[in-house]
Amino acid sequence: MRILLSFGLTGLVAAPALAGDMEISIEIPKLDVAEYHKPYLAVWLEGPDQKVAANLVVWYDVANPKQEGDKWLKDLRQWWRRAGRSLKVPADGLTSATRAPGGHAVSIAADSAPLKDLAPGTYDLVVEAAREVGGREVLRIPIAWPLAEGTALNAKGEHELGAVAVKVKP
């Protein structure tokens, strides 16, 4: 009874402060290929009109010896078209190096730049991965913002992405 009551109350209070930090975990699959390159990857929040509401993560070859890592950002085709091409990279807090196969967790504070002004509503969390001499895969997870307590959403890729999960950090 008490729990229901407090939930009802929190529902009435529209305060972004209630949103917990977003934790995204991304599994990069281990692939048995002759020539393996760590994938380029981008994560963003997209509104129903396909407009990018927040850029969250971009992993690319930042430390490319010839500073040419950004030449292949366009291979993240959807991200490039919807957000990447009008962004200046590298961008602090957004871009970093590519990751090796395995599980990776990214924590984004609710009061950080991409999230603090995010209007409440439904969004797609989109994860796009593109691998050199490999394929490309896009996963979408519909989320409601602000994230309700106990949010735990999952998706699983088939080729270039493994398990992707979105959680709220308590």
Added chain:
Amino acid sequence: MKPILRIASVLALFFAAPFAAEAHKAWLLPSSTVLSGKDDLAVTIDAAASNDLFYFDHRPLQLDSLVVTAPDGAKVAAENASTGKYRSTFDVPLKAPGTYRVALVMENLLARYKEDGKEKRWRGKAENLAREIPAAATDLVVTQSSRRIETYVTAGNPDDAALKPAGTGLEIAPVTHPNDLVEKSEAQFKLLLDGKPASGVKVEIVRGGIRYRNQLGDTTVTTGDDGVFKYAWPEPGMYWLEASVADDKTTVKEAKERRASYAVTLEVLPE
């Protein structure tokens, strides 16, 4: 189309017009149309005429009428240009971000006349007409030909300064940006003739890769009163679009007829 019908239509074209609309498709094919990165960006472009897209197995296009427009409207010089047996090739350095327009713009006169009872033909520039047609020529028929064969390339964020219509001949004024094309999405373009909307003109659309399928798979759309035509690309790939118009709006007084044609290569990316 059945082979016999095809031959008949080609013959009909040949006899109906002294210089039949170019039977082969003329096209430019860029190495990429969407590029990211900052330094040392460039594209290599093929220019050829052939029956099957985009296979360079017939003849090259000459590059003397090449015009490359940069995002700031300035003209860019092509580099490493060469013409081989079946295609011409050139590089376009993309020094600044934005959209580039790459075009072969050919304004020519075509003439037919009789000399000593023999039928002769001539093709050249307007300024050379008087000089190169013999004084004794009879039955002179002059046609003005205006051709534009083009493609678009964008480095970074697309913009539209280079998309500004040239204002002569047939061309498109994009409504949808030509480097923003995605499969299954409808794109819109406005066809212009001498800078004004060209209505009721048929535009042929063919996807490349003909060699590996049994049906040509071409589509024809017609421009509306406002010159606009729309198309939702069924699959990703390189597409070739062509339109042509014949009228009497010549700018050279000796010419009775003007033929304007337009061809563009557009890349449609997967979703």
